[in-house]
Amino acid sequence: MQCEVCGGEIRGKPVEVVVEGSEIKVCQKCKRFGMEVEKWKPYRRKISPEKKTLVMRKRSTPKIEIIEEVIPDFNMIIKRERERRNWTQEKFAKKINEKVSLIGKIERGEMVPEPKVLKKIEQLFNIKLTERIRDIEISPKGKEISPTLGDIAVIRKK
Ligand SMILES: [Zn+2]
Known part of the structure; x- marks a missing residue:
């Protein structure tokens, strides 16, 4: 319904x-x-x-x-997509031109990526995070x- x-x-x-x-x-x-x-x-x-x-x-x-709005389990989705490709956090960070420390924080759900980072991740993985x-x-x-x-x-x- x-x-x-x-x-x-x-x-x-x-x-x-x-x-x-x-x-x-x-x-x-x-x-x-x-x-x-x-x-x-x-x-x-x-x-x-x-x-x-x-x-x-x-x-x-x-x-x-x-x-x-950013979906509540965005960090799980990002992590899942990265692991599915067998990428390390370093490799993922390079792909979107961001720091590894930022990836760690995002994947642990400690921070919500800013819109421009979010867009890059969405395009890279072809997913929707909002x-x-x-x-x-x-x-x-x-x-x-x-x-x-x-x-x-x-x-x-x-
Ligand atoms: Zn409703």
């Missing part, structure tokens, strides 16, 4: 959250945009029918921003941005 906020495929159990009075099913990442249904239940009982209509009418489309995630800001006066199908694709390698 798909997440109703980011449109991405939900792995595992969907989380039911309440966003501005509506219950929706979202992925683990998007649950922070709403209040978990269990926590919301005590409030829901207090809302009278008239008030509920008001809440519904005030509902607006969240403002969606797409940002690129994913597009949506940052959603819920504001009642926010302009409506409808996501297109292309925006929904979440790039993620396991």
